[in-house]
Amino acid sequence: MPASAEIIFKILFQIASFETIPTEAVFEGMLAKLEDVTPSDPQIEKYERLGFGSVWLLPNLGSLLLFVSLYPIMLVVLFIQNLLTECFSSGMHRRDQFRDIVFWNWPINLLRESWIVIALCCLINIRYASWSVQEATLNSTISYAILALICLYPALTQFCLHKWRDHLR
Numbered sequence: 823m824p825a826s827a828e829i830i831f832k833i834l835f836q837i838a839s840f841e842t843i844p845t846e847a848v849f850e851g852m853l854a855k856l857e858d859v860t861p862s863d864p865q866i867e868k869y870e871r872l873g874f875g876s877v878w879l880l881p882n883l884g885s886l887l888l889f890v891s892l893y894p895i896m897l898v899v900l901f902i903q904n905l906l907t908e909c910f911s912s913g914m915h916r917r918d919q920f921r922d923i924v925f926w927n928w929p930i931n932l933l934r935e936s937w938i939v940i941a942l943c944c945l946i947n948i949r950y951a952s953w954s955v956q957e958a959t960l961n962s963t964i965s966y967a968i969l970a971l972i973c974l975y976p977a978l979t980q981f982c983l984h985k986w987r988d989h990l991r
Contacts, residue, residue: 852878
């Protein structure tokens with residue numbers, strides 16, 4: 823790949839994978855344990871040039887993993903907001919706006935915009951799946967689960983849009 827195309831692809835992958843927060847320090851311990859089972863394949867250099875620093879899923883997701891992990895926190899906030907709205911009638915409009923963000927806007931936009939990056943991370947990890955170390959087993963299991971969900975995502979989106987088509991604006 824020419825150097826200019828490599829630079830452009832690297833920048834595009836950083837943008838597409840929401841690589842805004844440096845997360846290398848978070849995964850240092852995991853990567854140290856995974857180095858023993860990391861395969862020595864010349865194909866791995868191609869992944870590194872595209873911005874994937876490893877063949878393992880969790881370190882490759884980087885900041886995207888942080889954004890996805892915020893979703894359960896947002897669900898807890900919505901639950902608390904529902905309880906408070908039942909006690910106090912004010913704030914229903916704000917709760918409805920937040921519910922729309924939590925259930926429609928945020929997850930659909932995040933998956934739509936980063937679908938290919940997540941799928942690539944899973945496929946790279948599955949290509950080099952290992953079950954010998956606990957961290958590698960965790961990475962491989964999560965890769966298979968996320969890839970199954972990614973494959974179901976278009977059908978699930980179509981089902982939800984069809985079911986609630988009368989309520990959409």
